Amino acid sequence: MTTQKMQKYLRLLNLWLDIFIKDITGQTGMSIMEAICQRETDPKKPVTLRHGTCRKSEEEIARALQGNGRKDYLFGLEQELALYKVVQEKIALCDKEIEKLLKEQIGADETKQSLHTDARPRKRVNKNAPKNMDLNQLSYQYFEGVNLMNIEGVSHATVIALMSEMGPEGIKKFGSANHYMQH
Numbered sequence: 001m002t003t004q005k006m007q008k009y010l011r012l013l014n015l016w017l018d019i020f021i022k023d024i025t026g027q028t029g030m031s032i033m034e035a036i037c038q039r040e041t042d043p044k045k046p047v048t049l050r051h052g053t054c055r056k057s058e059e060e061i062a063r064a065l066q067g068n069g070r071k072d073y074l075f076g077l078e079q080e081l082a083l084y085k086v087v088q089e090k091i092a093l094c095d096k097e098i099e100k101l102l103k104e105q106i107g108a109d110e111t112k113q114s115l116h117t118d119a120r121p122r123k124r125v126n127k128n129a130p131k132n133m134d135l136n137q138l139s140y141q142y143f144e145g146v147n148l149m150n151i152e153g154v155s156h157a158t159v160i161a162l163m164s165e166m167g168p169e170g171i172k173k174f175g176s177a178n179h180y181m182q183h
Contacts, residue, residue: 002084009077016064020056027051037078095130102138105168112141129156
C-alpha cells in the first residue's frame, strides 16, 4: 500500500520515476526517492545514484525527474517513504521470529536436525523473501526430508505459507494427493 502511495505522490510531483524504473523500492528507486525527499532539486544529481544494474540511462531517468516542486506533495512522499521503512523493519522482525520458531521446532526433533539438503539455493531469491534465512534447509528439515523447493513454481513465500497452514505434520498428514486437494 505504501508503495502505491509513493507512486501516487511521485506522479503528483510530476516525477515519472515508476515509468523508467521497474521497482521504485529497489536500490535505484529508493536512492532517488531519498534524494528527492532531502529536497534535491537538480534532476541530474539523484540520477547519479542509479545502481549499475539499472537498464535505463541517466539521461532517461533525468527526464523523468522534472518535477513541479510542490511542497505539500513532497511532504506526503516523505511520510509514505518513512512509513515504508517502518513496515520493512517490522517485516524483518517477523522474519527473524519465524526463523527462531522454525529453529525451535526443528531443534526439538533429532530426526529433523540430522537432515541436510544441498547448500546451494534451489530458486532465485525474490527481494521480498526472508533475509538471512536458509529457507531451503529449514523447510527441508521442517517437512522431514521433503524438498518442496524442487517443485517448479514453489517459491519461498509458498513454503512459508505451507508451513503456517499445515503445521509441522506437513503434507504427510494427507493420505494421497486427492485427499490433500479435497481439504
